[in-house]
Amino acid sequence: MVSATYKIGENLTEGLTKDTARIETSQILQYAVAKYPNLTEVDVHARADMTDEYGNSKEEEVATLTYSRATLDRINWQNFNTNNMWNIPIADSADVARAFLY
Numbered sequence: 001m002v003s004a005t006y007k008i009g010e011n012l013t014e015g016l017t018k019d020t021a022r023i024e025t026s027q028i029l030q031y032a033v034a035k036y037p038n039l040t041e042v043d044v045h046a047r048a049d050m051t052d053e054y055g056n057s058k059e060e061e062v063a064t065l066t067y068s069r070a071t072l073d074r075i076n077w078q079n080f081n082t083n084n085m086w087n088i089p090i091a092d093s094a095d096v097a098r099a100f101l102y
Contacts, residue, residue: 001041002032008048008062018100021046022085025065026077033072042067050099062097 006024011017025044032042046063063086071092083102084090 001043002036002039003043003045004028004032005045005047007059008046010049014099017048018102019083021048021063021100022082025063025085026080026082029067029072029075030077040069042072046100048100050097060097062100064093064095065091066093068092 006028008017008021008024011020025046028044029042032039044063044065044067045061046065047059048062049057050060050062051057065086067090071090075090086094086096086100088094
């Protein structure tokens with residue numbers, strides 16, 4: 001099993017931030033499969049700076065995702081729409097903060 005944690009960077013708009021986060025997840029998964037050919041599962045933890053209704057900011061985990069090897073083997077990375085990266089069934093399990101849902 002491989003586990004990866006990364007921080008989502010801010011982008012020009014909320015939509016671009018969400019898109020970039022999914023692209024980064026795709027890149028992490030492709031790297032993990034190439035680097036660890038015998039992996040059985042990849043867990044991805046995405047973190048981001050979040051601001052509450054009182055204006056207080058702190059870094060929080062905004063997505064916890066699990067991808068099995070069987071799922072990763074099904075993805076055709078050249079034709080894959082990364083907007084689906086955090087959706088089930090592409091992710092075998094996905095816990096995504098409301099602010100990062102489409």
